[in-house]
Amino acid sequence: MRYNFAAVHKAILAVVLAIAAAAAAQPARRAVSLVVIGGTVVTENAAHRVLTPGALAINGTDIIDVDRPDVIAGRYTAAETIDARDQIVLPGLINTHTHAPMVMFRGLADDLRLMDWLQKYIFPVEAKTVSAELVRIGTRLAALEMIQSGTTTYTDMYYFEEEIARATREAGLRGVLGETIIQLPAPDAKTPAEGLARAERFIKAFKGDSLIVPAVAPHALYTNDKTTLVASAELGRRYGVPVIIHLAETEDEVRMARDRYHATPVGYLESIGFWGPRTLAAHGIWVTDEDIQVLKRRGVGVAHNPESNMKLASGTAPVRKYLAAGVALGLGTDGAASNNDLDMFEAMRQAAFLAKLATRDPTAIPAQTALDMATTGGAKALGMDRLIGSLEAGKRADVITVSMSAARQTPLYDAVSHLVYVTRGDDVRTTIVNGKVLMKDRQVRTLDARAVIADANRLSQKVREAVKR
Amino acid sequence: MRYNFAAVHKAILAVVLAIAAAAAAQPARRAVSLVVIGGTVVTENAAHRVLTPGALAINGTDIIDVDRPDVIAGRYTAAETIDARDQIVLPGLINTHTHAPMVMFRGLADDLRLMDWLQKYIFPVEAKTVSAELVRIGTRLAALEMIQSGTTTYTDMYYFEEEIARATREAGLRGVLGETIIQLPAPDAKTPAEGLARAERFIKAFKGDSLIVPAVAPHALYTNDKTTLVASAELGRRYGVPVIIHLAETEDEVRMARDRYHATPVGYLESIGFWGPRTLAAHGIWVTDEDIQVLKRRGVGVAHNPESNMKLASGTAPVRKYLAAGVALGLGTDGAASNNDLDMFEAMRQAAFLAKLATRDPTAIPAQTALDMATTGGAKALGMDRLIGSLEAGKRADVITVSMSAARQTPLYDAVSHLVYVTRGDDVRTTIVNGKVLMKDRQVRTLDARAVIADANRLSQKVREAVKR
Numbered sequence: 002m003r004y005n006f007a008a009v010h011k012a013i014l015a016v017v018l019a020i021a022a023a024a025a026a027q028p029a030r031r032a033v034s035l036v037v038i039g040g041t042v043v044t045e046n047a048a049h050r051v052l053t054p055g056a057l058a059i060n061g062t063d064i065i066d067v068d069r070p071d072v073i074a075g076r077y078t079a080a081e082t083i084d085a086r087d088q089i090v091l092p093g094l095i096n097t098h099t100h101a102p103m104v105m106f107r108g109l110a111d112d113l114r115l116m117d118w119l120q121k122y123i124f125p126v127e128a129k130t131v132s133a134e135l136v137r138i139g140t141r142l143a144a145l146e147m148i149q150s151g152t153t154t155y156t157d158m159y160y161f162e163e164e165i166a167r168a169t170r171e172a173g174l175r176g177v178l179g180e181t182i183i184q185l186p187a188p189d190a191k192t193p194a195e196g197l198a199r200a201e202r203f204i205k206a207f208k209g210d211s212l213i214v215p216a217v218a219p220h221a222l223y224t225n226d227k228t229t230l231v232a233s234a235e236l237g238r239r240y241g242v243p244v245i246i247h248l249a250e251t252e253d254e255v256r257m258a259r260d261r262y263h264a265t266p267v268g269y270l271e272s273i274g275f276w277g278p279r280t281l282a283a284h285g286i287w288v289t290d291e292d293i294q295v296l297k298r299r300g301v302g303v304a305h306n307p308e309s310n311m312k313l314a315s316g317t318a319p320v321r322k323y324l325a326a327g328v329a330l331g332l333g334t335d336g337a338a339s340n341n342d343l344d345m346f347e348a349m350r351q352a353a354f355l356a357k358l359a360t361r362d363p364t365a366i367p368a369q370t371a372l373d374m375a376t377t378g379g380a381k382a383l384g385m386d387r388l389i390g391s392l393e394a395g396k397r398a399d400v401i402t403v404s405m406s407a408a409r410q411t412p413l414y415d416a417v418s419h420l421v422y423v424t425r426g427d428d429v430r431t432t433i434v435n436g437k438v439l440m441k442d443r444q445v446r447t448l449d450a451r452a453v454i455a456d457a458n459r460l461s462q463k464v465r466e467a468v469k470r
Numbered sequence: 471m472r473y474n475f476a477a478v479h480k481a482i483l484a485v486v487l488a489i490a491a492a493a494a495a496q497p498a499r500r501a502v503s504l505v506v507i508g509g510t511v512v513t514e515n516a517a518h519r520v521l522t523p524g525a526l527a528i529n530g531t532d533i534i535d536v537d538r539p540d541v542i543a544g545r546y547t548a549a550e551t552i553d554a555r556d557q558i559v560l561p562g563l564i565n566t567h568t569h570a571p572m573v574m575f576r577g578l579a580d581d582l583r584l585m586d587w588l589q590k591y592i593f594p595v596e597a598k599t600v601s602a603e604l605v606r607i608g609t610r611l612a613a614l615e616m617i618q619s620g621t622t623t624y625t626d627m628y629y630f631e632e633e634i635a636r637a638t639r640e641a642g643l644r645g646v647l648g649e650t651i652i653q654l655p656a657p658d659a660k661t662p663a664e665g666l667a668r669a670e671r672f673i674k675a676f677k678g679d680s681l682i683v684p685a686v687a688p689h690a691l692y693t694n695d696k697t698t699l700v701a702s703a704e705l706g707r708r709y710g711v712p713v714i715i716h717l718a719e720t721e722d723e724v725r726m727a728r729d730r731y732h733a734t735p736v737g738y739l740e741s742i743g744f745w746g747p748r749t750l751a752a753h754g755i756w757v758t759d760e761d762i763q764v765l766k767r768r769g770v771g772v773a774h775n776p777e778s779n780m781k782l783a784s785g786t787a788p789v790r791k792y793l794a795a796g797v798a799l800g801l802g803t804d805g806a807a808s809n810n811d812l813d814m815f816e817a818m819r820q821a822a823f824l825a826k827l828a829t830r831d832p833t834a835i836p837a838q839t840a841l842d843m844a845t846t847g848g849a850k851a852l853g854m855d856r857l858i859g860s861l862e863a864g865k866r867a868d869v870i871t872v873s874m875s876a877a878r879q880t881p882l883y884d885a886v887s888h889l890v891y892v893t894r895g896d897d898v899r900t901t902i903v904n905g906k907v908l909m910k911d912r913q914v915r916t917l918d919a920r921a922v923i924a925d926a927n928r929l930s931q932k933v934r935e936a937v938k939r
Contacts, residue, residue: 107892108883108887111891112833149877312822314830317827357782357783358780364581364582367581368580407618409895411926413930415578422576422580422810423577423810423811427876454880458881464881
């Protein structure tokens with residue numbers, strides 16, 4: 002066979018011209034900071050759109066585009082690309098209730114009655130050990146665990162909240178952080194008035210921060226009097242920040258409210274004008290149908306903590322009723338002293354399991370609803386659903402990628418089922434908050450994992466000694 | 471400075487002689503196949519002895535010594551040493567109820583009512599897809615997941631059980647494997663008589679195997695008539711092998727038994743002479759106090775499956791009552807189609823959580839009891855407690871090591887608490903069965919993990935198509 006060189010050259014020239022024409026026809030690609038290409042993108046938008054495959058373009062702090070990988074590749078050039086082609090991309094998980102530094106007390110005392118646990122272990126050990134240092138070291142450890150397990154926003158209630166805010170900001174996480182107000186002498190305030198003053202300084206210092214939403218957190222109805230509860234709500238309203246409270250966690254709390262105030266906890270707090278659209282109630286287990294209507298009417302968000310509620314035998318929150326009433330319902334882990342970890346995948350699984358058992362109906366809280374609670378539900382409960390909770394252009398880029406190729410994830414018929422029923426925090430590969438990559442291929446960039454763990458281990462010796470005494 | 475060579479030589483000679491004398495005084499070290507040196511050894515012996523640190527000597531199939539690392543090092547030289555000095559060493563976990571090949575159906579259909587789930591998905595898909603090939607590929611995938619998550623013995627009920635036995639033996643796991651007998655046409659037998667003949671051939675083929683305990687598994691009271699139930703029990707007795715049955719899983723089963731037999735499921739099975747010391751009942755949720763006494767009197771083992779029972783909304787087994795009555799109680803995951811994984815660490819956690827919630831008592835099923843159920847309890851339920859379930863000289867070397875240094879496991883105050891409340895299967899580093907190392911540093915030696923997963927993914931296409939039709 003002989004080649005016709007002239008014909009071959011002509012053909013090559015035609016190809017080259019076609020490529021040049023195509024390049025000219027394509028608009029210039031926009032430079033962005035980050036592109037994430039996923040095998041599956043679970044957007045959690047209103048239509049529950051899932052792209053298989055899908056991709057995101059992120060610029061600065063925001064998601065600017067969600068589409069097919071070829072479309073995103075055609076539109077953007079990225080400073081950094083996350084290749085998650087065998088993974089699932091989803092919104093970062095939102096933990097609506099925890100006490101971050103209490104990771105320092107995890108597994109210290111389990112399987113005890115709530116009052117024994119609090120009075121013999123947690124309160125005395127807290128009194129002896131909670132300091133700015135413990136809070137700082139504990140928050141770093143909690144932040145490491147949260148980044149490693151795909152939580153991008155968390156809600157906190159503890160002491161020395163400014164330390165928590167600083168450590169959270171350094172770690173790059175988003176936090177709704179409430180300085181605790183309690184009637185008893187606290188590690189960082191002798192009186193509630195001192196606590197309120199502390200909370201006000203804290204709010205002023207962090208209001209407007211791009212990652213931290215400062216908040217005030219009156220501990221509970223049973224640990225604060227009316228004056229303190231009202232003053233806390235007032236403080237929140239004055240600064241337009243969230244007010245966070247433990248609500249109706251135990252039957253004892255309901256009994257106390259009935260004895261003292263002749264009302265349910267929700268009813269009493271309603272009677273003193275406590276509730277508002279920025280209030281967030283943790284637990285909300287022992288509530289009446291009327292209570293649920295009050296919470297709905299006032300726009301209160303509720304944080305459901307299935308693991309803590311089971312481990313402490315507190316009871317079962319009426320999750321289906323909340324959802325039916327349209328109450329904004331998020332998921333939380335509670336503090337690691339009563340869980341004992343901060344893994345939101347376990348919280349999702351447990352929310353589904355617990356609701357099914359409690360209602361004796363296996364269709365209760367299907368996987369999709371559990372995932373909604375950990376993403377859009379949490380965002381709504383925090384009043385932040387315009388910013389976070391789903392992968393949509395214009396929202397903050399809080400994104401995680403999750404590997405889906407372990408033996409226990411094989412075969413893969415349904416991404417949402419697998420996310421809820423067989424996935425753990427350890428499967429998270431990438432964690433992005435506010436457009437910044439905090440973890441890639443499980444390497445955390447914002448914290449020195451070894452140093453964080455070593456510091457916590459060193460400090461744990463103090464905790465051990467405090468229990469002995 | 472000048473050396474006095476004569477003095478130095480004399481001193482060196484003295485040291486050499488002292489070493490030689492010490493060596494002569496020490497008895498010769500015994501050569502063994504394997505030594506495991508752990509940071510903490512949780513023996514699960516009768517005294518719940520924990521050695522911190524501790525070590526095991528294994529020779530051939532058996533544990534021959536458990537003691538301090540220096541003592542073990544002084545007594546033995548080992549062909550292979552597992553260094554688990556920053557880990558916890560514990561008995562391999564015993565899964566007392568699963569259907570291994572059903573990993574092929576995990577996440578295929580969730581959040582459905584039991585009868586919808588069975589009749590619209592599981593039964594039709596099984597009818598179309600269950601073959602010797604699916605069972606073989608599914609069992610390999612399940613075995614991979616079990617080895618990776620620290621299960622060393624498992625109990626199975628499915629079809630083509632000889633395929634399961636072969637795949638289990640190849641993977642190196644210990645299995646109590648029951649050929650299912652069911653009144654309806656099954657994938658491997660058109661009639662119960664055919665199933666019984668199959669079961670007998672299976673028992674003959676595997677009786678006396680060092681890893682496989684063959685068994686007969688009449689599916690349930692509601693899926694078999696009296697003749698089949700009696701014949702199954704007879705077959706088990708004739709060969710001295712376990713008889714495994716689903717028992718009182720749903721209220722419907724109890725209603726059916728009352729309507730048809732005017733008895734509880736336990737009571738009816740007692741009346742036909744079904745129960746014996748080698749019978750194992752899975753679930754046992756809807757039982758009366760009298761039923762529990764019958765099970766205790768007959769020496770029946772019970773397999774508790776908290777995750778499946780929650781996910782399918784079946785109910786809550788009276789775990790505390792079983793333990794109080796002295797019934798041998800093990801833990802199970804159930805099949806992956808109703809869990810959706812085979813992680814026994816999650817089963818332990820869920821057993822503790824569920825019991826606390828159900829009894830409204832946070833002291834119910836403390837971490838130690840949950841761990842006992844997954845080890846010694848399971849061994850007793852299977853009638854194998856002289857062989858497995860604890861780390862003691864003379865028992866088979868079924869051992870796992872678990873890493874304990876993740877952020878979520880920091881700090882470490884209590885090894886048993888952490889094993890139950892913050893540890894997952896993925897933390898297992900080493901899995902040893904019958905003295906053989908099946909996994910070391912998460913590298914599985916007996917299965918080609920990539921090939922197993924690839925085979926399952928290929929076959930999953932058939933399952934997908936069967937659902938569509």
